[in-house]
Amino acid sequence: MAGFGEEGAAAAVEGEQRYELDRLLALSDGVFAFALTLLVVQLVIPDLHGSQRADLGRQLAKQFPTYLSYVLSFVIISTYWYQHHRIFRYVRRWDAWLTALNLGVLLFVAVMPFPTAILGRYGNRWPLPSTPPSLEQPAC
Helix, strand or coil, X not given: CCCCHHHHHHHHHHHHHHHHHHXXXXXXXXXXXXXXXXXXXXXXXXXCCHHHHHHHHHHHHHCXXXXXXXXXXHHHHHHHHHHHHHHHCCCCCCCXXXXXXXXXXXXXXXXXXXXXXXXXXXXXXXXXXXXXXXXXXXXX
C-alpha cells in the first residue's frame, strides 16, 4: 500500500474486509429472501368452473394444512434471518470457517421450502408404518 502509511494501509485492509463481509451478508439476505419467496409457490388457487365456484370456500379450507405449513415456515425462516442479522452485527472479522458455517446455515434455509411443501401436502399422513415391521411379527 504505497503512499498510505501504516494507518492508511490498515484502513484499506479493514475496508476490503468489510466489503467482503458485506458480500457474504448480501448473499445471505438473498438466500433468505429467495427461500421466503419460494414458500408461496406451494399455495395453489383451486381451479373451479361453473357451479363449482360456490365451493371456493370449501376448496380453500381443504388447503388449510398448506397455509399452516406456509405460515410456520415463514416464521421459522424469518426468525433465522433475524438471528443471523443480530449475530452478524458483532462480526468484525471473518475467515474461511465463518464463511463455511454461514453457507451451511444457508443450505438449510434454502431447502426449507421442500419440507414445507411435504408438510403442507402430506402433513395429516405419517409416511412410515404406524408399527415397525419388527414388532408386527410374533416372537418365536
